[in-house]
Amino acid sequence: DQQVKQNSPSLSVQEGRISILNCDYTNSMFDYFLWYKKYPAEGPTFLISISSIKDKNEDGRFTVFLNKSAKHLSLHIVPSQPGDSAVYFCAARGTYKYIFGTGTRLKVLA
């Protein structure tokens, strides 16, 4: 039972445009939602998070939106840069565990 889902395994975007990565979840008890970026042979790196009591959080080029009624969150990257090319994981924090989605590979084309 996959409680956190990323339905798009890959996404290609032109440099300078917006990248939108999506994530759906099923458990209403999660208290934080997070986005991580991962390069090969490295550990996941934290990008941005949002508390379940908020609907938007912004940090520089990264904005996370949370729609609790739809159990959906998204990560917007504006403007996208070639260095943003990586695998992005969304995660949700439950009781003593974080559950990860299956990842979306973002490719930003120069």
Next chain:
Amino acid sequence: DTAVSQTPKYLVTQMGNDKSIKCEQNLGHDTMYWYKQDSKKFLKIMFSYNNKELIINETVPNRFSPKSPDKAHLNLHINSLELGDSAVYFCASSQLAGGSTGELFFGEGSRLTVL
């Protein structure tokens, strides 16, 4: 000064052997975890420890035995290694009480290859 460090980074061994991976965090966090990233690149939780106590064992075979000698360390020992144990194992830590981001901090991973 690495926040979450794990050793070794690479491990190649034969089926049936026993091996250990060590993890240390210097962030003062109260909760530590082991995650497995399999061949499909999924990140799955294996164990979580809070203040040295096992909280979650996510149906991991008992060939895997985590040990937390103190809050800053969580080691993973694997007995009788099988081919299917080949994966990247990530240690992580977090502070469940307080904090403003809910962030989970990861180590760099330990790639285990069983031949």
